[in-house]
Amino acid sequence: MxxxxxxxxxxxxxxxxxxxxxxxxxxxxxxxxxxxxxxxxxxxxxxxxxxxxxxxxxxxxxxxLSVSLSHWENRLRLYMEAALVMLQVVQNHIILKTLPGLAQSFGSFLASIEIAELVGTVCGVDTCLIICEDHEKA
Missing domain, CATH: 1.10.10.10 (Winged helix-like DNA-binding domain superfamily/Winged helix DNA-binding domain)
Structure with a gap:
């Protein structure tokens, strides 16, 4: 983080x-x-x-102030369309590959929308590892 x-x-x-x-x-x-x-x-x-x-x-x-979930969902959707390179589910993890320098922003957005199935994120420069409770939730 x-x-x-x-x-x-x-x-x-x-x-x-x-x-x-x-x-x-x-x-x-x-x-x-x-x-x-x-x-x-x-x-x-x-x-x-x-x-x-x-x-x-x-x-x-x-x-x-409570911000509606749709606000964050819309921002994430636009952001992902512009910067997401690859998304892959591996067991209970999701691997996001982004344009260089944008992975931590993805992790921050995901934390902001408080997805119940998401346990945590670990982000580098261009890769964000999303950890979920199990494979089905990933």
Whole structure:
């Protein structure tokens, strides 16, 4: 998993487990876990994660907006049409070959749409290994 994906996962956890009022708060919590992030990167991450500030009785805080699954499915479909070179099922794994430099993006997209059958992904430069529970689910 690349640093950005890992960092965004941590940001999601921080938002889910804490009431966060400012962008400075998740930055401090990430720093506490030895994940250093600039304010600009954190701001971009929060936008990509669809975080929004809501106001509850005069107290603003961040929440994760739910994005419809079809939004991610459409983005993945367009992305796959442009960048997918090969897809093959091998036992309980799916091997995706992509154009150079795009495999980690595929893994990130797949993690974003939270497919129940998907256990995890391991991505390199042009190959993404998708691990499923069993052959049928792959």
């Amino acid at each position: 690349n640093r950005k994906v890992s960092r965004q996962l941590l940001i999601r956890l921080v938002i889910c487990e804490n009431t966060i009022h400012t962008q400075h708060e998740p930055q401090e919590k990430l720093n506490d876990t030895c994940v250093h992030v600039t304010q600009a990167s954190l701001s971009r991450d929060m936008k990509e994660l669809y975080l929004a500030k809501v106001n509850d009785n005069g107290t603003p805080y961040y929440v994760i």
